[in-house]
Amino acid sequence: MKQINTVTGTVAPEKLGTTLMHEHLLIGWAGWELDCSVPKFDRKSALKNCVETLKPLKDMGLQSMIDPCPMDIGRDVTFMAEVGSASGVNIVAATGLYKEDLGNTPYFKQRSVEEITEIYVQEITKGVGDTGIKCGIIKCATGKGQITPYEENTLRAAGRASKRTGVPITTHTEEGTMGREQLAIFASEGVDMSKVVIGHSCGSADLRYHTDMLDKGCLLGFDRFGLDFAQPDRLRMASLIGLCGIGFEKQIVLSHDSVACWLGRGLDITPQLARLVENWKPSHVFQNVVPALKKAGVSQEKISAMLVENPRRYFQG
Numbered sequence: 461m462k463q464i465n466t467v468t469g470t471v472a473p474e475k476l477g478t479t480l481m482h483e484h485l486l487i488g489w490a491g492w493e494l495d496c497s498v499p500k501f502d503r504k505s506a507l508k509n510c511v512e513t514l515k516p517l518k519d520m521g522l523q524s525m526i527d528p529c530p531m532d533i534g535r536d537v538t539f540m541a542e543v544g545s546a547s548g549v550n551i552v553a554a555t556g557l558y559k560e561d562l563g564n565t566p567y568f569k570q571r572s573v574e575e576i577t578e579i580y581v582q583e584i585t586k587g588v589g590d591t592g593i594k595c596g597i598i599k600c601a602t603g604k605g606q607i608t609p610y611e612e613n614t615l616r617a618a619g620r621a622s623k624r625t626g627v628p629i630t631t632h633t634e635e636g637t638m639g640r641e642q643l644a645i646f647a648s649e650g651v652d653m654s655k656v657v658i659g660h661s662c663g664s665a666d667l668r669y670h671t672d673m674l675d676k677g678c679l680l681g682f683d684r685f686g687l688d689f690a691q692p693d694r695l696r697m698a699s700l701i702g703l704c705g706i707g708f709e710k711q712i713v714l715s716h717d718s719v720a721c722w723l724g725r726g727l728d729i730t731p732q733l734a735r736l737v738e739n740w741k742p743s744h745v746f747q748n749v750v751p752a753l754k755k756a757g758v759s760q761e762k763i764s765a766m767l768v769e770n771p772r773r774y775f776q777g
């Protein structure tokens with residue numbers, strides 16, 4: 461039986477339970493700590509905020525969450541471990557790098573695929589820095605409509621690290637593009653497709669895009685529920701209900717890509733934008749999406765496949 465690395469120790473896959481596969485505690489763009497025009501980061505109140513975000517979710521049945529923050533946009537595994545201990549939710553941290561236009565790239569652009577692979581493997585097998593906290597998932601990301609040479613290197617490194625450690629991969633895609641191309645890179649590295657989530661696939665409502673990827677055996681992340689400015693939820697729902705209707709519920713996972721705390725300045729929520737993010741919170745799937753799926757005739761069995769069994773199988777391999 462394979463054990464999953466969480467920030468508070470290992471957990472057996474069958475103990476994961478109801479899992480949100482893509483939520484963030486902290487996000488900070490490289491350079492955030494140089495912004496002296498905003499109040500200094502208050503770790504204590506951020507911690508309180510994160511724990512208070514998770515507590516009601518626990519009452520809704522949440523047992524585990526994946527925080528796939530890559531290493532270069534504010535990941536703080538010690539903070540994550542404190543939230544995990546205080547909330548009682550299993551939290552899985554990621555190794556990996558973000559897409560080129562928003563990542564912290566200067567150092568890693570000078571590294572080879574093998575060198576990046578070695579970093580990922582060490583973060584999984586030995587832990588992050590000297591914290592002893594081990595990563596349980598590998599993150600990689602591409603921008604809209606293209607995969608840059610830098611991003612390709614990070615995808616290949618993710619593939620190789622996954623093969624060496626058995627740890628699964630989750631990706632970021634932009635506006636429902638490049639998922640198929642990400643899979644082609646993983647395939648050329650010999651990655652086991654059942655250990656890949658193509659994240660933010662709900663950014664497209666093109667069912668051919670979805671089924672092309674599902675036919676390769678990967679999972680799709682319908683993991684931006686509530687982020688209506690990126691893609692209206694009703695298109696996410698229409699695609700999800702359709703895919704469940706033709707039997708693909710065994711390859712889909714649900715989440716929101718919510719951010720509990722921003723480091724430095726976060727999203728600038730204008731009044732116009734506010735309407736489009738009112739449901740962008742990690743309770744939305746439980747409170748609104750699941751009831752809407754049921755109303756549309758999606759069975760409880762299919763819903764629990766997406767929230768419980770798929771995460772378990774993905775980690776179990």
Ligand SMILES: [Zn+2]
Pocket residue numbers: 482484528717
């Ligand atoms: Zn994310």
